[in-house]
Amino acid sequence: MTLPALIACDVDGTLLNDDDTISPRTRHAVHAAVAAGARFILATGRPPRWVWPVVDALGFAPMAVCANGAVIYDSAADRIVSVRTLPVETLGELAEVATRVIPGAGLAVERVGGSVHDTATPQFVSSPGYEHAWLNPDNTEVSIRDLLSAPAVKLLIRKPGARSAEMAAELAKYIGIQGDITYSTDNGLVEIVPAGVNKATGVEEIASPLGITDEEVVAFGDMPNDVPMLLRAGHGVAMGNAHPEALAAADEVTAPNTDDGVARVLERWWA
Known part of the structure; x- marks a missing residue:
């Protein structure tokens, strides 16, 4: 894959260690990518109010696909950008x-x-x-x-x-x-x-206005709710600890979340 323009990253079991922290190596890799001009967004099943501990751990406030794609949240402005609901x-x-x-x-x-x-x-x-x-x-x-x-x-x-x-x-x-x-x-x-809503549609909602195509996205995940995103991204990466469905959907399997799996991939593009 050529240099990604956008990194879409699941949170639990992916970005976070099993003790709900982000390792220094992974944090550095994310910061290096952002400093070089890449967009970094969270793509999580968490609701917006559960994004803030991740923002604190990252040290910056990214856009977030929340509730498995049903909510787009601007954490920097603490603003719900869009919502899809079940009537x-x-x-x-x-x-x-x-x-x-x-x-x-x-x-x-x-x-x-x-x-x-x-x-x-x-x-x-x-x-x-x-x-x-x-x-x-x-x-x-x-x-x-x-x-x-x-x-x-x-x-x-x-x-x-x-x-x-x-x-x-x-x-x-x-x-x-x-x-x-x-x-x-x-x-x-x-x-x-809501039908037709998933992490992939959420990522697209953020990426499209920026002129970023699916092929320019690298996505990380570990569970079945990550599968649509892994399949749609130009490069889908499953964690070494991932569910079999996520492993099957990915283009690549990296190390587990406990062994800096996200960082190991990002470091190929950004030191």
């Missing part, structure tokens, strides 16, 4: 399917306001008894009726002890045009975003 009617249909097909599953939704600090909009809303897949949840617990009362950027379906891949395969039998199913952990958590 209320669709949320209701998806919730009915999820609770019927995955008995015992809990539901949650992600919403966004105008910025990370928009307190007028409860951003992570969960059903009673929802058991979180992540530490330090920042949810607001509401009734199912309230949960489904407003559009959301994604619906989360959670069943502790289940396998995300098996949940996704079962849901796929019943969910078609209502939304796209993906997952970023195999810890019993599946996410549904």
